[in-house]
Amino acid sequence: MMKKLNITVLVDQGEISASDPDFLYPPEEPITEYHVIETLRELGHNVSVLGADKNVENMIRGFKEYEPELIFNLTEHLAGDRKFDKNIASFIEMMDIPFTGTGSTGLLLTRDKRLCKQLLSLHRIRVPKFVFFPFKKTIKLSKTIKFPLVVKPVLEDSSEGISNASIVESEDALRDRVKFVHEGWKQGAIAEEYIDGREFYVGVIGNKKLRVLPIRECRFNFEGSEGPRLATYRVKWNPEYRKKWKISFDFADIETQIMKKIERTCKKVFKILQLKDYARIDIRLTSEGDIYILEANANPDIGYGDEFAESAEKGGISYLDLIQQIIENAFKRYA
Ligand SMILES: Nc1ncnc2c1ncn2[C@@H]1O[C@H](COP(=O)(O)OP(=O)(O)O)[C@@H](O)[C@H]1O
Numbered sequence: 316m317m318k319k320l321n322i323t324v325l326v327d328q329g330e331i332s333a334s335d336p337d338f339l340y341p342p343e344e345p346i347t348e349y350h351v352i353e354t355l356r357e358l359g360h361n362v363s364v365l366g367a368d369k370n371v372e373n374m375i376r377g378f379k380e381y382e383p384e385l386i387f388n389l390t391e392h393l394a395g396d397r398k399f400d401k402n403i404a405s406f407i408e409m410m411d412i413p414f415t416g417t418g419s420t421g422l423l424l425t426r427d428k429r430l431c432k433q434l435l436s437l438h439r440i441r442v443p444k445f446v447f448f449p450f451k452k453t454i455k456l457s458k459t460i461k462f463p464l465v466v467k468p469v470l471e472d473s474s475e476g477i478s479n480a481s482i483v484e485s486e487d488a489l490r491d492r493v494k495f496v497h498e499g500w501k502q503g504a505i506a507e508e509y510i511d512g513r514e515f516y517v518g519v520i521g522n523k524k525l526r527v528l529p530i531r532e533c534r535f536n537f538e539g540s541e542g543p544r545l546a547t548y549r550v551k552w553n554p555e556y557r558k559k560w561k562i563s564f565d566f567a568d569i570e571t572q573i574m575k576k577i578e579r580t581c582k583k584v585f586k587i588l589q590l591k592d593y594a595r596i597d598i599r600l601t602s603e604g605d606i607y608i609l610e611a612n613a614n615p616d617i618g619y620g621d622e623f624a625e626s627a628e629k630g631g632i633s634y635l636d637l638i639q640q641i642i643e644n645a646f647k648r649y650a
């Protein structure tokens with residue numbers, strides 16, 4: 316067990332309630348920030364909380380006042396803009412304070428669904444073929460890509476902008492959906508070949524030595540169903556909708572050989588994308604046994620009871636241990 320640390324938890328400013336800025340009381344709706352902060356306190360660390368927003372001076376003032384030995388970085392966006400997650404990390408890097416989780420390079424590589432796939436292909440990791448449609452440019456269609464395609468905003472996550480209409484089967488539908496993404500999200504659209512297969516979420520923790528946690532699966536009801544074939548926004552966030560279409564999230568039952576292959580691949584992906592301490596990799600497995608990386612999440616939700624914590628628990632790592640391991644992993648990188 317390492318010594319007790321002076322830790323500042325950096326959160327998205329919008330998550331801080333005016334009536335309880337230090338997260339001393341359980342909020343009405345459980346939120347990750349509260350779970351992590353409460354657990355750090357339970358572990359005996361000295362915890363302060365700071366909000367990240369565009370007012371950089373406040374952050375500097377906070378860091379000077381709290382003098383953290385480690386920052387627990389829970390930020391996911393800057394004033395609602397997700398592509399600025401890497402800038403917050405860059406800022407902490409410039410302040411020269413150790414912090415948990417992926418740094419600015421890894422956040423840059425994973426935020427951009429196109430860049431991430433280009434880099435992984437260079438390393439011969441299988442990813443869906445894709446075409447990119449830059450924002451504010453005329454939509455030019457390539458002949459080499461095969462339908463069906465999945466059209467997504469290139470810089471979002473949490474299935475933002477992903478619904479059943481994201482799967483397109485024709486050039487007209489593709490144009491419409493790309494326009495929809497450009498107009499709605501003010502960013503480029505990536506159209507990937509649809510990978511038919513089982514969908515897994517692979518939690519990885521560590522750095523030099525990586526551990527793959529028990530794998531979760533999104534179980535779609537493919538058999539003759541008209542229901543979703545994607546983990547759309549509604550699939551992820553609406554339990555009623557999941558019930559309607561018989562979709563569930565559960566631990567995956569995977570044959571040992573394939574499991575080993577998934578573990579090897581995900582560990583490689585973790586390193587190539589410069590992920591740190593913990594991350595979750597979303598993959599699909601085809602009936603031929605091919606593993607496709609859909610994306611890597613440098614900031615998976617680590618709230619109590621969330622997918623990642625459930626996987627850890629199943630792997631014998633209690634929530635308390637998970638949070639402690641994350642800070643130990645982070646701290647070791649700076650030793
Ligand atoms: N190329 C693809 N083939 C099959 N399904 C896909 C593909 N791309 C995305 N999906 C589906 O859409 C979901 C969300 O896509 P993902 O790239 O993980 O975006 P997000 O960052 O929003 O989670 C995936 O979990 C998967 O169900």
Ligand SMILES: [Mg+2]
Pocket residue numbers: 473474597610
């Ligand atoms: Mg995903």
